[in-house]
Amino acid sequence: GMQPKKFIQWLSAERWIFKRGGKGPWIAYQDRIQLGYMSTREHRWTTEYGEERSSAQALITPKGMTKLASMLAKQEKAA
Numbered sequence: 001g002m003q004p005k006k007f008i009q010w011l012s013a014e015r016w017i018f019k020r021g022g023k024g025p026w027i028a029y030q031d032r033i034q035l036g037y038m039s040t041r042e043h044r045w046t047t048e049y050g051e052e053r054s055s056a057q058a059l060i061t062p063k064g065m066t067k068l069a070s071m072l073a074k075q076e077k078a079a
Helices: 004-013 030-034 060-076
Strands: 040-047 052-060
Touching: 004 040, 030 040
Parallel strands: none
Antiparallel strands: 040 052
16 A cells, blocks of 8 residues: 555665665665565666666565565554
């Protein structure tokens, strides 16, 4: 029941995701990946000038969704 922008900000505040140097795509913290809560998908493409490019996309796993639901439920009870 949280707006997407607020949810992203909350994930950042809870140290699940970050942006290198404050720019670029959101990246999952390594400890969250190791716990099985997050994963990273690499996207590769070729520009119109023939340059190879890639970027990472942070993904929440089903295990991570369960953990987040638990965290949000506790937060709502505390409020």
